[in-house]
Amino acid sequence: MSIVVMKFGGSSVADADKIRACSARAIEARKAGHKVVMVVSAMGDTTDDLVALAKQITSTPSKREYDQLLATGEQVTISLVAMAMEAMGQPAISFTAGQIGMVTDDKHTKARIKRIDVQKVLRELKSGKIVIVAGFQGVTEDGAVTTLGRGGSNVTLVAIAAALKADMCENYTDVDGIFTADPRLVPNARKIDQVSYDEMLELASLGANVLHNRAVEFAKKYNVPIHVRSSLNHSKGTMIVAESEEMERIVVSGAALKKQLARVSLRNVPDRPGMAARIFHTIGAADIVVDDIIQTETTNKLAAVSFTVDMGDITDVKAVCEKLCSQHAGMTVEFKTDLAKVSVVGVGMRVHTGVAQRMFAALAGAGINIHNITTSEIKISCIIDQVQGPIALRLIHDAFDLGKTPGKAKAKKGRK
Amino acid sequence: MSIVVMKFGGSSVADADKIRACSARAIEARKAGHKVVMVVSAMGDTTDDLVALAKQITSTPSKREYDQLLATGEQVTISLVAMAMEAMGQPAISFTAGQIGMVTDDKHTKARIKRIDVQKVLRELKSGKIVIVAGFQGVTEDGAVTTLGRGGSNVTLVAIAAALKADMCENYTDVDGIFTADPRLVPNARKIDQVSYDEMLELASLGANVLHNRAVEFAKKYNVPIHVRSSLNHSKGTMIVAESEEMERIVVSGAALKKQLARVSLRNVPDRPGMAARIFHTIGAADIVVDDIIQTETTNKLAAVSFTVDMGDITDVKAVCEKLCSQHAGMTVEFKTDLAKVSVVGVGMRVHTGVAQRMFAALAGAGINIHNITTSEIKISCIIDQVQGPIALRLIHDAFDLGKTPGKAKAKKGRK
Numbered sequence: 001m002s003i004v005v006m007k008f009g010g011s012s013v014a015d016a017d018k019i020r021a022c023s024a025r026a027i028e029a030r031k032a033g034h035k036v037v038m039v040v041s042a043m044g045d046t047t048d049d050l051v052a053l054a055k056q057i058t059s060t061p062s063k064r065e066y067d068q069l070l071a072t073g074e075q076v077t078i079s080l081v082a083m084a085m086e087a088m089g090q091p092a093i094s095f096t097a098g099q100i101g102m103v104t105d106d107k108h109t110k111a112r113i114k115r116i117d118v119q120k121v122l123r124e125l126k127s128g129k130i131v132i133v134a135g136f137q138g139v140t141e142d143g144a145v146t147t148l149g150r151g152g153s154n155v156t157l158v159a160i161a162a163a164l165k166a167d168m169c170e171n172y173t174d175v176d177g178i179f180t181a182d183p184r185l186v187p188n189a190r191k192i193d194q195v196s197y198d199e200m201l202e203l204a205s206l207g208a209n210v211l212h213n214r215a216v217e218f219a220k221k222y223n224v225p226i227h228v229r230s231s232l233n234h235s236k237g238t239m240i241v242a243e244s245e246e247m248e249r250i251v252v253s254g255a256a257l258k259k260q261l262a263r264v265s266l267r268n269v270p271d272r273p274g275m276a277a278r279i280f281h282t283i284g285a286a287d288i289v290v291d292d293i294i295q296t297e298t299t300n301k302l303a304a305v306s307f308t309v310d311m312g313d314i315t316d317v318k319a320v321c322e323k324l325c326s327q328h329a330g331m332t333v334e335f336k337t338d339l340a341k342v343s344v345v346g347v348g349m350r351v352h353t354g355v356a357q358r359m360f361a362a363l364a365g366a367g368i369n370i371h372n373i374t375t376s377e378i379k380i381s382c383i384i385d386q387v388q389g390p391i392a393l394r395l396i397h398d399a400f401d402l403g404k405t406p407g408k409a410k411a412k413k414g415r416k
Numbered sequence: 417m418s419i420v421v422m423k424f425g426g427s428s429v430a431d432a433d434k435i436r437a438c439s440a441r442a443i444e445a446r447k448a449g450h451k452v453v454m455v456v457s458a459m460g461d462t463t464d465d466l467v468a469l470a471k472q473i474t475s476t477p478s479k480r481e482y483d484q485l486l487a488t489g490e491q492v493t494i495s496l497v498a499m500a501m502e503a504m505g506q507p508a509i510s511f512t513a514g515q516i517g518m519v520t521d522d523k524h525t526k527a528r529i530k531r532i533d534v535q536k537v538l539r540e541l542k543s544g545k546i547v548i549v550a551g552f553q554g555v556t557e558d559g560a561v562t563t564l565g566r567g568g569s570n571v572t573l574v575a576i577a578a579a580l581k582a583d584m585c586e587n588y589t590d591v592d593g594i595f596t597a598d599p600r601l602v603p604n605a606r607k608i609d610q611v612s613y614d615e616m617l618e619l620a621s622l623g624a625n626v627l628h629n630r631a632v633e634f635a636k637k638y639n640v641p642i643h644v645r646s647s648l649n650h651s652k653g654t655m656i657v658a659e660s661e662e663m664e665r666i667v668v669s670g671a672a673l674k675k676q677l678a679r680v681s682l683r684n685v686p687d688r689p690g691m692a693a694r695i696f697h698t699i700g701a702a703d704i705v706v707d708d709i710i711q712t713e714t715t716n717k718l719a720a721v722s723f724t725v726d727m728g729d730i731t732d733v734k735a736v737c738e739k740l741c742s743q744h745a746g747m748t749v750e751f752k753t754d755l756a757k758v759s760v761v762g763v764g765m766r767v768h769t770g771v772a773q774r775m776f777a778a779l780a781g782a783g784i785n786i787h788n789i790t791t792s793e794i795k796i797s798c799i800i801d802q803v804q805g806p807i808a809l810r811l812i813h814d815a816f817d818l819g820k821t822p823g824k825a826k827a828k829k830g831r832k
Contacts (some may be wrong), residue, residue: 050492057496058433058503065502069495072488072550076466077487080473086481087474094484098514099559144513378827 001124002167004029006134007039007157012172012231013077015042016084023084025172025231026130030090034168035125037160039135040081041153062330063108064144071096071145074153081132084388090299091129095120097137098146102159104138104146111138111146113155113218116163133160151212158215162222169224172210172231177238178203178210180402185390188240188403192253193236196243199253201347202379208254216240243347251348251355252400260311261291261339263371264321268330271303279305279324286320287314291341292374292381297323300337302330303371306372308383311337339371340389343381355381362399368392418583419541420445423455423551423573428588428647429493430460432500439500441588441647442546450584451541453576455551456497456569457569458489479524480560482555486511487561490550490569497548507545511536513553513561518575520554520562527554527562529571529634532579567628574631578638585640588647589628593654594626596618596818601806604819607670609652612659615669618795619759622672630779632656641759657764665773667764668816674808675802676727677707677755679787680737684746687719695721695740702736704729707757708790708797718746724789724799755787756805756810759797760812772796778815786810 006029008022022040030036034157042050050069054061059070078094085092087166101117118229124131135153148155154171161169178200181189195203197220204213209226219226219240229237247253269275276295283290298304305366309317314337321333342363349355359380363370368391372383397403420519422445424438438454446452458466466485470477477485494510501508517533540547551569554562570587577585591599594616597607611619613636620629625643634701635642635656645653663669685691692711699706707724714720725733732755737749758779765771772789773798779786784807788799800808813819 016469019473053432053492053496054499057435057499060503061499062502065495065510068498068512069492072491075488075491076469076485079481080469082481082484083473083477085472087476093480096484096561145512358613364497 003037003164004034004168004170005039005157005161005164005166006103006170006172007153008041008172008194008231009153010041010044010047011174013040013081016080019036019043019080019084020088022231023081023088023090024031024266026092026341027085027088027090036130037121037125037164037166038081038130038132039153039157039160040074040077040132046073046076046276047168061293067108067143067147069148071134071137074136078132078134078162079363085130085132091127092132093124093129094132094134096134096222097156097283098139098143100133102138102156103141104148106142106144106146108144108146108241110149111140113138113148116159117161121164122303123334139193141200147232149214151215154211154215155218158218158222158224158226161224162218168227169219170227170229171212172229174230174232175210176230176233176235177228178240179254181234181393181397182257185225185257186397186403188257189397190296190403190405192238194239194241194247195253196247196347197240198243198378199345199347200240202343202376203254203256206258206341206343206345206379206381211240216229248348250346250352251352252344252349254346255342255344255393255397255400255402257389258291258343261308261337261341261383261386262317262337263308263309263383264313264317265334265336266305266324267332267334269303270328270331271297271301275303276305282324283317283320287315288317288320292372292383294374306415308339308341308372336371339383340386340392341381341383342389342392342396343379344400345379347378349378349380359396362395363392366395368395419580420448420450420584420586421453421455421573421577422586422588424457424588424647425569426463427456427590429456429497430439430555431528432496435459435493435496435500436504438588438647439497439504439506443501443506446546452546453537453580453582454497454542454546454548455569455573455576456490456493456548459493459496462489464490483524483563484561484564487550487553490552492745494548494550501546501548502738507543508548509540509545510550512550513572514559515557516549518554518572519557520564520736522556522560522562524560524562525563529554529564532575533780534576535579537576565630567579567631570627571634574638574640574642576627577640578634582640583791584643585635586643586645588645589626590646590648591626592646592649592651593644594656594670597809597813598673601673602671602810602813603821605813606819606821608654610657611669612657612663612763613656613758614659614774614794615761615763616656617819618684618759618792619670619672622674622757622761622765622795622797623625623758627656643687664764664767666762667768668760668762668818669764670762670788671758671760671809671813671816671818674759675758675805675806677724677757677799677802678730678733678751678753679722679724679755679799680728680733681752682721682737682740683714683748683750685718685719685721686744686747687713691719692721698740699733699736702732704733704736708788708799710788710790720741723753724788752787754802755799756800756802756808757797758805758808759795760816761795763794764815765794765796774815775812778811779808782807782811784811
């Protein structure tokens with residue numbers, strides 16, 4: 001009998017009716033003959049409410065206590081889901097992370113799973129029960145509650161599926177799967193049938209908020225295929241799987257837009273070993289997350305360093321950079337706000353050429369100025385003015401024929 | 417260094433300000449040089465809200481899942497209290513029942529504590545932290561969450577104090593202690609300085625809702641003195657302690673009124689062994705809690721059995737009794753509603769005479785009819801019409817001079 005692990009997020013369990021609907025979905029799988037494990041998040045706004053409660057007490061809660069507090073959200077959901085299933089005649093049992101020995105390190109609020117003792121889960125599955133597991137949480141060796149950070153319930157999903165050697169690992173959402181672009185911005189965006197872990201990692205970091213990177217990394221590490229699908233219908237969604245030769249036939253899998261970016265340009269930076277480390281250590285210490293970094297040598301012994309940050313961090317980053325400049329004679333800093341990043345992602349880029357050129361041409365044809373370009377093995381990104389973001393996304397989506405069924409994109413063999 | 421265990425109930429931790437106030441109280445004790453453990457309940461109406469949530473799912477939740485759900489209430493409080501203390505500069509750490517191995521049997525919703533592994537608590541106390549423990553909950557040997565039933569947080573208080581061999585066990589409430597009668601009904605009711613476990617047990621079951629019986633029984637078993645005191649001031653409250661010789665000098669310690677009672681009178685009950693057992697087994701099986709029972713032989717081979725129940729159970733009890741009558745020829749049943757029970761309690765009754773007579777005279781003097789009388793070693797109760805309850809309570813309170821400082825009540829030596 002095969003094992004299915006299915007995960008439902010907070011909006012899918014937001015009220016009693018939705019809890020019943022998810023439960024029915026799991027029971028359906030059980031009736032079809034599978035052993036079923038269900039991972040759930042906290043109901044709707046519960047986590048936000050708990051965070052607000054903590055804020056009434058202190059603006060700087062200890063992370064241990066913060067985790068102890070937040071983990072109650074998922075504990076509420078698992079018990080209600082188990083009750084709902086039992087009310088429908090399906091034997092069920094709920095487990096917190098502590099109850100099934102989901103041991104993490106002690107990095108509270110962003111703990112990493114070390115091991116899961118699956119014996120208890122297997123025993124209950126064997127007895128015919130559906131097992132409901134609290135997502136997003138773990139326990140330290142010492143029994144303290146931890147949480148797994150943003151997207152933590154998906155990490156739980158993948159970890160349980162890996163530990164149980166599950167046959168299916170399903171992430172239920174309110175969309176039909178992963179799309180070639182955000183359908184709200186690109187009307188002819190198309191659901192992708194399958195995407196590689198690496199492509200998904202690039203797409204997630206580029207703003208396609210379906211699966212958090214840590215869950216995808218975990219799935220890649222343990223080679224767990226994830227089926228991202230809708231809880232509202234029975235259509236096949238998107239399979240996130242290990243890369244295959246055949247995938248390289250498709251040059252570009254998807255396009256993404258990330259908004260609300262600002263660019264910081266440091267000039268006359270002393271071009272000596274350790275300088276970049278020093279700059280980004282200082283910025284990291286101020287809790288500012290840096291997006292892309294570009295460094296070029298300008299004159300002998302001097303370099304230009306550019307990087308992008310979230311618009312929300314601009315005040316903090318200004319303070320840090322101005323201090324840096326004051327410590328190095330001649331170094332200056334400039335800021336440019338209201339930027340966006342359009343990107344195309346595809347493992348096929350490794351073997352096909354002309355991708356960058358085609359993207360740049362599409363943007364140039366519409367008079368869109370490119371401020372910066374960054375690339376990875378399977379991604380090309382352009383920083384442009386934010387106001388042009390949605391148009392740019394549609395243009396490149398069309399330039400690579402992403403609205404059409406795959407296999408039709410044309411490109412020459414070779415590197416970008 | 418002495419160990420103090422202090423418990424704050426749901427109304428004392430109902431919001432952020434109240435949580436800060438309780439935390440300050442515990443920090444005060446820590447600063448005074450004590451090692452401090454704090455037991456807390458769920459905030460205000462949290463438990464009711466969780467119950468309402470479960471009801472949206474099913475009217476018959478499994479008890480295991482119900483406990484898994486309800487226990488989140490206390491977990492929220494402990495983390496917030498720890499945060500509040502840390503914000504005030506006091507190192508603190510919170511523990512759920514599972515985290516300190518508070519193992520109970522597996523009788524969900526009314527579990528009994530079997531043992532507590534206090535090593536973790538002692539280690540944290542030694543390091544100078546205040547330890548905050550979730551009241552009302554436990555875990556089975558298998559790690560399932562249990563709850564301890566009504567008054568469960570007080571059971572936790574006493575259990576922790578017993579396990580730690582604490583020097584002080586303090587139950588903080590919004591009243592100054594145990595009173596000779598309910599001050600809302602009897603204006604000259606007086607705070608009692610000390611009361612024995614047995615007296616407290618009688619008073620609690622008679623409607624003085626300060627401490628639930630199970631906590632008092634637990635305290636009696638392990639001889640843990642409980643200090644019931646106000647969280648709003650620093651006055652000495654009431655000590656609940658083991659009975660001492662000196663206590664017998666006081667004939668009556670307190671008077672109580674229990675309202676909303678109904679009396680069931682079964683007549684022509686076959687007077688043979690096992691008949692009472694059969695009747696009360698049937699009633700118990702219907703989840704009806706019986707208060708007092710009186711049985712008298714009326715004629716040869718026939719008896720009259722009377723008992724009182726909560727008014728809320730009258731519909732259920734009617735159905736059960738009418739069925740019983742239909743099974744035994746000649747047996748009839750009568751019901752009388754809107755009754756109340758006034759009682760006096762005192763260990764001194766064991767050695768003093770005239771107590772019953774003085775109580776009956778006080779009621780008779782005001783023309784109050786007594787429907788039933790029941791007594792225990794240290795208690796006399798009279799069932800009267802509910803409308804006369806408050807007057808009757810004031811009358812007997814005065815008859816035993818309870819409003820005056822103790823030692824002044826006069827009675828002859830001997831039994832009632």
